[in-house]
Amino acid sequence: MLESIPTALPHRSTTDFFSDPVDSHPLWFKSNLFLSPTFDSESYISELRTFVPFETLRSELQAHLSSLNHELIDLINRDYADFVNLSTKLVDVDAAVVRMRAPLLELREKIEGFRGSVEGSLVALQSGLKQRSEAAAAREVLQLLLDTFHVVSKVEKLIKELPSMPTDWSNGDVNMADRNSASHAATLQNVENGTNLRETQSMLLERIASEMNRLKFYIAHAQNLPFIENMEKRFQSASLLLDASLGHCFVDGLEHQDENVIYNCLRAYAAIDNTKNAEEIFRTTIVAPLIQKIIPHGSTEFVAGASGDELENDYNQIKQCVEKDCKFLLEISSAENSGLHVFDFLANSILKEVLSAIQKGKPGAFSPGRPSEFLKNYKSSLDFLAHLEGYCPSRSAVAKFRGEAVYVEFMKQWNVGVYFSLRFQEIAGALHSALIAASLAPIHNSHSDEGRSPLLTLKQSETLLESLRSCWREDVFVLSCSDKFLRLSLQLLSRYSNWLSSGLAARKVGNSGANPGNEWAISAAPDDFIYILHDTNCLASEVCGDYLAHVLQLLSSCPAEVLDLVKQSIIQGGRALNALQPSVINTIVGTLVEKAVEDLRQLKGITATFRLTNKPLPVRHSPYVSGLLRPLKTLLEGQQATTYLTTETRNKLLVSAVNEITNRYYEIAADLIEMAKKTESSLQRLRMGAQKRAGASMDVTDHNVSENAKFSMQLFLDIQEYGRNLAALEVEAADIPAYCSLWRCVAPSDRQNVIEF
Known part of the structure; x- marks a missing residue:
């Protein structure tokens, strides 16, 4: 058995005192990242170095390495017997390998041979498919060229057949080499289907237009081919002949208002995607002469017929002309399931000509320098546009009409x-x-x-x-x-x-x-x-x-x-x-108060009247009292107030003015009473001092009280009169706090609790 590899760290218990793993790693150390296939040591260290010191990281790695070594030794010791017997069971391995190699080599040779044959067949098959694809493409191009040639020939043949149908060409400007008008103008018979010659011509032109549309499709798919380039002149010549013939036929149909001819011509124009020509022909042939009569804009007509820039009458005449001479075409182009909704004769023919006529004949109509005339013309123009929109069969048609460039240009003329x-x-x-x-x-x-x-x-x-x-x-x-x-x-x-x-x-x-x-x-x-x-x-x-x-x-x-x-x-x-009304009322009140204050200044003369005099007690009010409320009464009883002020406003003005005047009355009277008391107190002390120095023993109290009584009695009589004046204005004096305070200041002691006049 293998001995344990010594580690750098001493052996520690697996748990500490609180049953937590002692050998557990910190939260930032995740050993499972080492087993990831995308593990990169450099990136791992660079991420940890921002918050883990190198010494700490080294110690944790060494501790992890030590634990791995311990696990390896434990595994070897656990299966040591099988590990030792492994070498004894490997007997004659080389011979077994040689026996197994021979059939494998043979199988490899067969597979390689089969692979070669398959690759050869695949190359041959791909080559055949390529040739087949090239042949199909060449056949397709050839078929396209043949179809193009046949269509060109067919168009030229149909165009040559046009002169054989006699028509009344009033403006024949089509250059046809084989045109023989003398021989064909005499024939005026109907064809087998019973339609007249004009309608037959339009039907033939519609057919030619359909073929031309088909020809455009072929040429678009066969560009840059010499055959197509050689046929370009024939195609252009056919297009010019078709446009000229179609234009003459459309003009003829418009002049005779032939519905079938117009319908066929419009279908032909739609087939060759040439709606602009149809709209322009209708504008120059039908619309322009009508508008020219209504709004002349030639060099002579403009001078002779310049009768102002008003447009209302012109618009009314144009509406009648549209109803009479243009409605038939508008109904044809807007018919359901006709396929003619690609035309917009309202905007590109009628409105375009009207705009051009106004710009040339009445340019001043767009000028806002005369606002009244400008507005009248602007509203007339909006009414005219609304009238034109009435010919639109649906909301989508109205939206299309409003989105046309001519409509936008027309609205831009009105600089609102x-x-x-x-x-x-x-x-x-x-x-x-x-x-x-x-x-x-x-x-x-x-x-x-x-x-x-x-x-x-x-x-x-x-x-x-x-x-x-x-x-x-x-x-x-x-x-x-x-x-x-x-x-x-x-x-x-x-x-x-x-x-x-x-x-x-x-x-x-x-x-x-x-x-x-x-x-x-x-x-x-x-x-x-x-x-x-x-x-x-x-x-x-x-x-x-x-x-x-x-x-x-x-x-x-x-x-x-x-x-x-x-x-x-x-x-x-x-x-x-x-x-703003309260501020106005305050302004009026302020003026009235200023006048009242001028009269209240006479209060200062009352103190001088009774001081150091032998005048008796007053028995009537002072003259100034009658003038305090006179300006207010004059104002409220004047013609302006009785005529233009409501009862509520008059009451507000009255209450506000009375309260403010009474407040100023109380302030001035209270100040004078206080000053009189202080003055008489000073005079009393002086008199008493003089009497003491003179050894006199006369009493001065009756004299002082007499002066205060006279002054207070005069103020009392004044405020009684003032109260009667308030009552004349239907104002309760007792309801005014300032008046009650003034009453208590000057009223005798036995009358202070009851306000009576």
Whole structure:
């Protein structure tokens, strides 16, 4: 038995104290990777070196090597007897190998011989198949050449038969060597099938076109062959003759409106994939003369017939001509299962000629420099296109018509973007001119002006409403620019709101120099702000009411989610106008308070009246009291307030003004009372000191109390009158906190709990 190979590491127990394997390797050491067929030592070490030191890796590998050696020795010791007996059982192995080799060699020779014969047969078979394939290809090419020759000959024969059918060639320009018009023009008999000569000719041309299509197929599959190259001239000559003959026959059929002839000719054009020629012939033969009469664009006709650039009447005449002279061909080309849907006479014949005539005869019709005429022509053109689309038998035909290059080119002529820019300058410029005025411009006799809203009172407000309505007027609005007109409407509302809010802010500050254009707010009277209150209320109601309904009606073809966004945006603009009303009310109140404060300054004279005097107790109110609420009463009872303010707005204005005036009344009176008390206290101390120095013993208390009583009594009488004035305005003085505080300051002790006038 083999002895154990000494290892570098001492023997350790297989488990430690906690029953975990002591000899287990770390998680990063995976011994099963060594058995992988794709194991590479260099890549394995390069991956581990980033986070495992070399010393650690070496120790783990040595430990693994030691464990492998132990396993090998254990295996040898376990089967040691079989290992030793293995050499004793290998007896006469060489002789057995020699006996087995002989038949194997013989079998190899037979296999090699058979392989050689099979390879020879395979080579012969492949050679035969190759020859057979080449022969088949040559036969195919030969058959193709023969078919091509037969078809060319057949086409030439059929073309030569064309002159034998007498026709009325009005513009005979076909060069045929064998054409003998004198002998063939006399024959006007019908053929066996009973069809006339024109129809027979068209049927023959359709047959020739079918053969030409077949010939194109053959030539496409036999390119670069000398035989085909030699026949190229014959093919081109036949194509020219076919195109000329087919063109004359198609023109003849159009002039006589022969349905069968037109149908056969169109099938022939479709067979040779030459739809453009048919569309061009129809345009020049039928459409062009009709359009020339309606929109003359020659050198003489243009000067003589230049009667403006309006297109509506021209389109109406063109519609009648299309209905009368073109409808028959449109119906033929759009018939079901006819195979003629490859033609588009609407776009490539009718619309193309109309576009060319307008460009030459009335180029000014496309100019947006005159917005009204441009819009009228644009809408007439859209109506004309919609009329042409009515001849399309299906939605796919409409989509095809709209995708044609002529249709796209026609729509490009109408520069709607420039038109909107001009309308923008026109509409926004009118509002801007009205808003930069130095003062408000009231509207006089607005009820009698036709077309003017009787609700608004200021020129600025009326201009805003007119501008908003102009965006959606029939003679201004374009559906394709609806998003731009909506944005313009919102910009107009925002411009008006900013004008009003900035003016109110400038009036509050008292300086318009920082923001030019706010002079109107500095010079405006309280009555002018009543106009603003009325107009903002009316504008908000109009914008969120009839105006919104009109816009939604014009955009009714849009999806529901788009209409919802439009509705929300316009309503938000109307609410912005309503949100300005509190600021306007505060501005009016501020003006009224300023006037009241000027009268309240007379309170300072009351203290001087009763101090150091022998005047008796007052028995009536001061004159200034009657003037405190006079401006407010005059404002509310004036014509502007009674005419343009709602009851709710008047109440808001009244309550806000009364509260603010009373607050200022209380502040000034309270300050004067406090100052009077301090002054009289100082005077009392001075008098008492003087009396002590003089040795006098007179009492000064009655004199001091008398002065305070006089002053308080005067204020008490004043606020009673003020309360009666509030009652005249239908305002409860007891409901005003500032008035209650003022009452408690000046009322006698026995009347402080009850407010009575």
